[in-house]
Amino acid sequence: MxxxxxxxxxxxxxxxxxxxxxxGLTPSPGGTRSSHxxxxxxxxxxxxxxxxxxxxxxxxxxxxxxxxxxxxxxxxxxxxxxxxxxxxxxxxxxxxxxxxxxxxxxxxxxxxxxxxxxxxxxxxxxxxxxxxxxxxxxxxxxxxxxxTELDKANQGTRYLLEHAEGLRQQRATTTVQQSLVHVFLSRFTLTDAELRALNSREVPVGPELFAAMDKTDRIRADCRALLSGEAGEGTQAGLDIMEYTSQHLEAGFSKIHKWLTFEARGFAKDVLEVSATVREAVSRLKARPDLLSEVLSVLGTTRSTSILNLFLDALTRGGPNGLPRPIELHAHDPIRYIGDMLAWLHQAMAGEREFLESLFGTKEDEKGARRVGEVHALSRHRRIKTGVEGAELLRTDRDRVKKLLDKDFEGCGRPLKIRVQQTIKSQESPIMAYRIATLIHFYKVTMERTIGEDALMSTVLGEIMDHAYELFFETLKAQGRSLLRFIQPPAAALTAPLQLREILSTLREIMTVYATSLLEHEASVPSPKSREADFTDVLDAALDPALDMCTRMAEMRPVEWDRHVFWVNCDEAVLSALEGFEFVGQRRVTVERDEETHVESLTAEHHSHLLKESGLEPAVSALRTKEAGTALSSLAPASPSALLAAQATLTTFLSSLDPLTSPRLALLPPHLATAVHAEALARLSAAYGELADAVLDPANGYEGAESLLRRRKEEVEMLLVVR
Structure with a gap:
């Protein structure tokens, strides 16, 4: 408890x-406890x-x-x-x-x-x-x-343990080697699907084949690293792999070659589209130039036949449903007829070049696009390879494009040449011949920039252009010969002859054609000096016979004054025709100098005439021809009596003089007549000033010199309105 x-x-x-x-143990009541x-x-x-x-x-x-x-x-x-x-x-x-x-x-x-x-x-x-x-x-x-038993067993199994440890190490090594072998095989061998893509016809040309070829190229590139090492198993493995891949790679190229050959025969349509597969196949085949050349040969033949048929249809049948109308319907208009043929070729070449550039992958982007005929700029193109090698590949592709363009249009050369030459031969007007020549010249330059100067079409256009220029110059020469055949004296008005004005009108139209025949926005526009040099032959051929005619006509006038007036009028007509064209500047300078010579002769002769009419000619002549030290007063033409007579004649002359013009200069152009008259009056005033200074000179022995000169030289200068 x-x-x-x-x-x-x-x-x-x-x-x-x-x-x-x-x-007895109980204490007694009322008393103390007992001690006992x-x-x-x-x-x-x-x-x-x-x-x-x-x-x-x-x-x-x-x-x-x-x-x-x-x-x-x-x-x-x-x-x-x-x-x-x-x-x-x-x-x-x-x-x-x-x-x-x-x-x-x-x-x-x-x-x-x-x-x-x-x-x-x-x-x-x-x-x-x-x-x-x-x-x-x-x-x-x-x-x-x-x-005891364990000790015995341990002693007995120690060898087994050591052997097992060795086997484990060998297993680890074998596992690593197996992984390496697996990696090696996956990197240096082709799968069954890739082998089928390279060798089987059942697999079409496409991304699967291209991927297999890329892997084959990568394997061969890696094998080069094996071959670059020390001789041994790696080198032998590299050689075996190179041989193994070479066979399959060649099979892939052969497959692409056959497929592209078939595709090339199908490019016979008007509208051409290049798929990404075709473009990639062409790019792959660039590694085999011989195979690519065969494909391009087939393509060139196909496109040449197709373009020739299209050109003939455009000439005779027109477009679909008759629109646009056939070119030959405008054969009566030479410029339109030839221009339509060349424009069709120009447009067809632009489309063909775009097709070929798309085929080779050299088509430029929109910002860097250029027109047909513009000079190529070797830059900015998107390529896998860059630097010098990429630039070389791009240049090679563009050369291929030019060669194919040349081959594609070689069939159009003969029908074009025949029709253009027939049209040129039927022309008699030098203006029309020159317009045709410059038109062909423009398209020739365009073709040369597009397909090169050595191309067949450039050669054909060059031959046509030369023929057109030959006909043009022959027309000018014939016109010049006709001018020199029947030469007559100048008219009584001494104006420029009608034949010269016709030649100058023709020349001005030719210069207008030449001025508008070049594209001002082209980066390769020639400088004014080069343009002037190019036009010099035309200018000489047109103008020299006319000026020769004017020379012979001027020689038929017996009076020198009339010859100078006639020449000034002819020069003014030539300068007026050449005005506004920068490329005839040198010829203008030559004509202006010739005109200045004739104007100077007219001014000198007019001054002599005015000096004679004023009565000052004997005294001034004596002053200018006297010997040094001889007193002017001792000479008869300048004697005091002669001076007094001259003063009277001068007064009469000044009172009847028109300071602005002279009837003798009426046959000259107004601006030249005014200039000649003003210069002659200025020279007359200067001559009177010389004479007045000589009379006032004490050395000349005049007594009462001031009374001999009734008019001061300042007064005569004011009356002659000398500025």
């Missing part, structure tokens, strides 16, 4: 002790005053209480069975027995019984321990035997 539970045995014992105490207490009384008091909170004491009391209850219960049960007494009577008997000393005995018995039970249990434990010890001894013996 725990310490917290009630203790009935202890309570009963306390009450029993109080109830059965002796009367009995031992029992003292023991009872000590028990009553004892502290039962101690754990050991409480445990002992609990044990004692349990023992008392157990004994009491057993005794009561036994007594009731024997004599049928009441349990209460038996309990009192047991308690009495415990009080009389049976408790110690009972406790000793219990202790003895507990000791026996302990000994018995310990004996069982001892037996078990003995058995365990025997088992442990047996196990020790067994462990020794097992250890």
């Amino acid at each position: 725990s310490a917290s539970q009630p203790r009935p045995a202890l309570s009963a014992r306390r009450s029993s002790a109080v109830s059965y105490s002796s009367p 207490l009995s031992p029992l009384h003292i023991k009872v008091q000590r028990l009553l005053s004892a502290n039962f909170e101690d754990a050991g004491t409480r445990a002992a009391l609990d044990t004692l209480g349990q023992l008392e209850r157990g004994e009491a219960d057993e005794g009561a049960e036994a007594g009731s069975k024997q004599v049928g007494q009441q349990p209460q009577v038996q309990q009192r008997g047991i308690g009495t027995a415990l009080k009389r000393g049976g408790l110690r005995k009972e406790v000793d018995g219990k202790m003895a019984e507990g000791s026996r039970e302990f000994l018995q249990a310990f004996s069982e434990v001892n037996d078990k321990l003995s058995m365990l010890q025997s088992h442990l001894d047996a196990m020790h013996v067994c462990c020794d035997e097992v250890q």
